[in-house]
Amino acid sequence: xxxxxxxxxxxxxxxxxxxxxxxxxxxxxxxxxxxxxxxxxxxxxxxxxxxxxxxxxxxxxxxxxxxxxxxxxxxxxxxxxxxxxxxxxxxxxxxxxxxxxxxxxxxxxxxxxxxxxxxxxxxxxxxxxxxxxxxxxxxxxxxxxxxxxxxxxxxxxxxxxxxxxxxxxxxxxxxxxxxxxxxxxxxxxxxxxxxxxxxxxxxxxxxxxxxxxxxxxxxxxxxxxxxxxxxxxxxxxxxxxxxxxxxxxxxxxxxxxxxxxxxxxxxxxxxxxxxxxxxxxxxxxxxxxxxxxxxxxxxxxxxxxxxxxxxxxxxxxxxxxxxxxxxxxxxxxxxxxxxxxxxxxxxxxxxxxxxxxxxxxxxxxxxxxxxxxxxxxxxxxxxxxxxxxxxxxx
Numbered sequence: 001x002x003x004x005x006x007x008x009x010x011x012x013x014x015x016x017x018x019x020x021x022x023x024x025x026x027x028x029x030x031x032x033x034x035x036x037x038x039x040x041x042x043x044x045x046x047x048x049x050x051x052x053x054x055x056x057x058x059x060x061x062x063x064x065x066x067x068x069x070x071x072x073x074x075x076x077x078x079x080x081x082x083x084x085x086x087x088x089x090x091x092x093x094x095x096x097x098x099x100x101x102x103x104x105x106x107x108x109x110x111x112x113x114x115x116x117x118x119x120x121x122x123x124x125x126x127x128x129x130x131x132x133x134x135x136x137x138x139x140x141x142x143x144x145x146x147x148x149x150x151x152x153x154x155x156x157x158x159x160x161x162x163x164x165x166x167x168x169x170x171x172x173x174x175x176x177x178x179x180x181x182x183x184x185x186x187x188x189x190x191x192x193x194x195x196x197x198x199x200x201x202x203x204x205x206x207x208x209x210x211x212x213x214x215x216x217x218x219x220x221x222x223x224x225x226x227x228x229x230x231x232x233x234x235x236x237x238x239x240x241x242x243x244x245x246x247x248x249x250x251x252x253x254x255x256x257x258x259x260x261x262x263x264x265x266x267x268x269x270x271x272x273x274x275x276x277x278x279x280x281x282x283x284x285x286x287x288x289x290x291x292x293x294x295x296x297x298x299x300x301x302x303x304x305x306x307x308x309x310x311x312x313x314x315x316x317x318x319x320x321x322x323x324x325x326x327x328x329x330x331x332x333x334x335x336x337x338x339x340x341x342x343x344x345x346x347x348x349x350x351x352x353x354x355x356x357x358x359x360x361x362x363x364x365x366x367x368x369x370x371x372x373x374x375x376x377x378x379x380x381x382x383x384x385x386x387x388x389x390x391x392x393x394x
Contacts, residue, residue, distance in 0.1 A: 019306070019313040025085040032093040035066060040099055046361040048098020049272040052265075053226045053369075055180055056100035057134070064134030069104045070112050077116075077124060078132030084316045088264060088309065095268035096275075102177060102226070107131045109263070111138035111185050114203075114256045118244035123205070127183070141172040141186030141206070141230060142253065151382075152197040152250070156188045158204060158237065166190075166237040168206065171229060174375075178228035179215045184208055187253050190246050201249035204241045211235070221368045255320055263312070266332035267304050269373055270339035273366045277343045280356050290346045297339065304332050323390030330383040333373040340367045 039062050047054070063069050071087050073079025080086075094101050112131045115123055130136035147153045156170025172178075172186060184206045192200035208215065212235035217225040244252050274297060281289045307328050314321040343363055347353050354360075374380045388394045 019309040021085055021089065021309070025083075025089050028082075028086050029089050029093060032068075032090055035063075035068075036093060036097055036099065039063075040097060043098065044361075045098070045272050045276040045358050046365055049270075049362050049365050050224070051095055051098040051101055051272065052105070052269060053102050053176075053224055054098070054100025055102040055177060055226075057103045057137075059100050060104040060137075061134035063104065064132060067132070069108050069134050070128065070132035071108065073112055073116060073128055073132060077128035079112075079128070084312045088312050092264045092268070095264065096271055098272045103137050103180070104131075104134055106140055106176070106181075107136060107138040109265070110140060110256050111183075114185065114252065115205075115243065117255065118203075118248075118252050120240065122240055123243065127205070136183060137177065137181040139175050139178045139181040139184045139208075140256075141175055141184045141188075143172065143174045145171055145173050145229070151187070151253070152201070153194045154187060154189055154201065155194055156186065156232065158188045158190050158202065160190070164239040166204070166239070166241065168204065168212075168232045168235040168237055171231050173227075173229045174218075175228050175230050176226050176376075178208060178230050179217050179225075181208055184230065185243065185256075187249050190249075198250035200247055201253075202246050203243040203249045203252050204237055205243060206232070206235065206237065206241065220372075224369075254322055264305070264308055266329045267301060267308060267335065269333075269336040270366050270370065273343060273362050274339050276359050276362050277346070280353050280359050281350075284350070284352060288350060288352070290349065293342050293346050297335075297342065300335050300338075304328065304335055308332070323387055326378070326383045326386045326390075329378065330374075330380055330387070333380070336373045337370045340370050 039059065060069060067078075067080035068090055070077070070079040071082050071090060072084060073081070075081040093099075108131070112128060115127055119127070127136060131138070141156075142151055142154075144154050144156060147155075154170075156168070156172065158166040158168045160166055168186075168188065170188065172184070175184065178184065186204050186206050187201055188204060189200055190202040206213065208230070212233040214231045214233070216229045216231070218227040218229060219225045220227060278294060281294070307324075311321050311324050311328055314324065340363060344367065347359075347363070378386075385394065
């Protein structure tokens with residue numbers, strides 16, 4: 001009889017220990033809300049629903065002035081030195097009110113922690129204070145044309161020169177805010193061929209205004225152009241552009257993706273729509289309110305939030321819960337995509353809400369953008385493959 005894998009479903013679920021926010025994080029929530037009351041302008045819900053894509057450099061700099069960009073980075077680099085619980089609260093509040101976070105989002109969540117963990121002293125001294133001041137916006141260069149979600153098949157290549165510098169050639173695609181950012185952390189091949197898969201991959205910090213870099217915005221179904229295709233035409237990179245060790249890019253990028261996949265970012269993409277619908281329902285007589293759908297969504301969100309908090313606890317303990325983060329991301333984006341579908345169905349049953357133009361405009365935007373939720377940060381199929389491997393099933 002074949003033996004069961006050591007890493008079972010029960011073992012995986014046991015890592016999601018019920019976690020409560022500590023008192024200092026609960027107190028921090030009031031501070032964040034007071035800041036948002038002062039600095040966040042009154043915006044219609046269809047604008048606030050673009051929170052992930054809302055690019056407002058002035059708002060990001062105001063947030064940075066409070067120490068809340070690079071919130072978990074050490075004070076010696078200009079960060080607040082707070083723990084992942086505080087960041088959880090900050091992100092929750094920003095997304096719940098639909099704040100425009102796109103300018104600093106990647107640098108705060110991924111690039112800064114990556115440089116802190118793997119970067120040289122010179123890289124930390126140069127980039128981390130600029131991130132914390134809201135003066136250096138980063139994007140990430142992972143996906144490539146013709147590669148789909150097969151990240152290990154990247155063909156963009158950096159070739160080392162005799163003087164230790166590098167020459168970069170290739171293309172990246174679906175790069176968020178590349179046309180507005182200052183730097184990209186790109187995963188590229190420095191040795192071998194795509195058939196070598198994870199071997200031979202490295203990460204570089206690329207100045208997006210350097211000679212040979214061209215950025216072409218891509219317009220999406222919702223009329224936005226937050227994605228771009230970035231082309232590198234024999235771009236010169238200094239030796240110090242390499243992040244970490246040559247050939248360690250795969251390990252590094254997986255650590256980076258753990259930061260990306262585990263937080264409340266993966267639960268609240270549709271929350272402005274949900275709140276707008278609930279507000280509209282409150283104006284109806286109690287007997288006509290769709291409490292069944294509302295209860296279903298609230299219960300689903302409560303469980304996912306508890307799972308995300310459990311992963312935050314693992315991060316606070318210095319661990320790298322890659323499989324758990326993938327599970328939260330997969331389940332979270334499934335929830336996010338269900339919100340517009342369920343709200344649309346509920347509106348069909350309640351004609352009285354047809355006159356709520358703001359609700360319909362918000363629903364239209366979220367419906368158009370929701371398919372991307374399961375693409376960013378790794379497709380559903382890739383994540384489920386990771387989870388299966390973590391369970392010992394493949």
